Amino acid sequence: MSDVKLVVCHECDLICHEVSLHVGEAACCPRCHARLFHRNRSTLDQTLALAFTTAILFFIMNTFPLMSLHLQQNTRETSLFGAALAMWDREMHVLCLLVILTTIVAPALQIGIEIYILAYIKWGTRIQTTSLPMMILQKLRPWSMVEVFMLGLLVSLVKLKDLADIIVGPAFWSCAGLIVVSAIMGGMLTPRNVWMWSQERKSHVNC
Template identity: 85%
Template sequence: MSDVKFVVCHECDLLCREVSLKVGEAACCPRCGAKLFHHNRSTLDQTLALAITTAVLFSIMNTFPLMALHLQQNTRETSLFGAALAMWDRDMPVLCLLVILTTIAAPALQIGIELYILLNIKWGKHPQTTSLPMIVLQKLRPWSMVEVFMLGLLVSLVKLKDLADIIVGPAFWSCAGLIVVSAIMGSMLTPRHVWMWSQERKSHAHL
């Protein structure tokens, strides 16, 4: 029995015996049907590389122009933060703060926590102290809505294409890349993987 491992369902708290899975398979709770864990080949180094990639893409997204409008010999560029401030100038302070929260503040905090967790597991002296940051990360992820902003931006581009010449900036492509990389990160940086990497690091330290 010492070799038997168990996992607790995060939905109904049922104690389930852990089973071995093939790559791509997922284990579900026999009582409520919630997915317990998904088996993939993600490693700590791969996930850390993706986290660094998200940080670079996020920096580009907030540094370079998002798009530019060329109309009657006039060109006006705007950035992500500039677009949010434009809503403030048009007497939409709540929408402005919501955009800043969901597309700048929450993603920045999320990327920072992800980097902290991965760097702490890889080089930290106490890799087991990542439980609280992981809980915060799980609560924070639903507030990161870069993909919602991207969808709204695409709708705006379709409506403006007949009124002015639209020049897509580097931040636009960085935003698109960030959505894809963040989705992959969500499947790789899970509580189960963090626990497994921490245990591996702990066992190597005792050798």
């Protein structure tokens, strides 16, 4: 009985036996047909490489200009933090704080926790649970809204294109890349994959 692996459905709480899947297959609950888990090709090394990629893209997004506006011999550049400060100067204090929270603080914490979880599984000298960091990550992910900021930025570009010459900066492309890489990370860094990688690490250490 100790070798029997069970899975609890997150929709109807039905306890099911875990089944072996081929790559690309998914297991569904026999009662409510909700997806229990999905097997993909992601590995620990691939996910860790993507985590470092998100950190680099996030650094570029917050360091280099988002865009430059050229109007009547005047050129102005703005960065992500500079745009938030401009809102503060215009007395939009709540909006400024929301932008900083959802596009700087929350993504930074999310990337840091992701790297911590993966690096600890990969190189940790002591085997301990990663359930608490994973729970924090799951709660934190909805607060990371870089894609919402990107959508607002695109709307602004469309409105300003007839008023001034707009030069897109490196941070703009880094923001677009961060959205794509983060979406891929969300499908790879799942609680099930973290548990599987931790079990493989424990088995390797015990051997």
